[in-house]
Amino acid sequence: MKDLIDILDLSTEELNQLIATAQDIIAKPAEYAEACHGKKLASLFFEPSTRTRMSFEAAMYELGGNVISVTGTGASSVSKGESMADTAKTISCYTDIIAVRHPKEGAAYVMAQAASVPVINAGDGGHLHPTQTLADLLTIYREKGGFEGLTIGVCGDLKFGRTVHSLISAMSRYKGVKFVLISPEELKVPSYVKKDELQQKGIPYVQTTDLEAVMPDLDILYMTRVQRERFFNEEDYLRLKDSYILTEDKLKGAKKDLSIMHPLPRVNEISVAIDDDPRACYFKQVLYGKYMRMALILKLLRENGQLK
């Protein structure tokens, strides 16, 4: 069974195919409007979500399919202590494909092992968020025309930021890419990500706490929110939450074609005044995420023999 748990489950060829499919969907949506007719997506969101859940559901509807939605643990037998494995086996009886978000790291992997339908990881704790990376990749592709030779700054919560880890994993496979890791000391990229994705692959990177100093070097600036929900200690969160706030004056040294991205939701780390800057891409990321999820659903259903 082909699932998507980690962005590395997809080869660069598969990523390129997904991008090509998403581009085709954007150009010719009517050709895809009945592609998943009669099929159902189970949208299991055991953690809050606006974008990802609605994006998956919109994606399935726009493919002509249907959605069964579960939000929060209170509405399901998970609140009675049912295991993820049993949940997966049960829900496999009702649906053709599952998208799951869960606060525990590894939850989607456990479901995928037990389910008899494809499982998509819509975010597991502070660990992975591969479909956000798909949205990010399509955004970068459309804004920059490709992936090679880019200097990518990731800023904010790089420790718990699962979208950051997935983006680094994905982009480190392209030639000439360089990373600039901008964070407070306490929220640095975990050592295993640095080692496995950057050092072992010989990818150049710089670590700094000073966003303004590196701004002129960046082709992409990927801002992230300091995630309250990942902290066990409220005091630590309060101390770190306003570490980086992007305002217009901080962009003075930035390239004219800088792409400013953010996986959203934002709290205050990007000033609203930047929304009208043509370099702001974060709402385009939202839209592109839907198209990539459409491409992904089609791919997984086809590869698992569920679509003719």
Next chain:
Amino acid sequence: MNIDSISNGIVIDHITAGKGMRLYELLGLDSLDCSVAIIKNAVSKKMGHKDIIKVDADIPVNVDVIGFVDPGATVNFIKNGQLVEKKNMEMPEKLVNVIRCKNPRCITSTEQEIQHIFKLTDKEHKVYRCIYCETKAN
């Protein structure tokens, strides 16, 4: 100090001094009814000091556990007072239900009857990671 030879059982030798007790716990040797000897800080020409464990019973031994705790150890299988096989340990590629993930955010902290699996991700630095959350094993 003299400890008798064993007739039928295993001798885990060349254990890095100080690791013997951890091996004893992870192998579950405390639950055995037979004689078990743990020798700490025995003098060793090769190592300076070493720990040794002797188990005077023909028990199955999980070499993955020994390879994980101390890949430099050796296991000698004794039958009728004779050495019948000597195994050098290696770091296993995977550990199943030997240690538990300590990350409170990991699914293994709440999922019932789940296998606790760690993968060897860095042989040089002896790093094992939980396959679910990728946290390093202690």
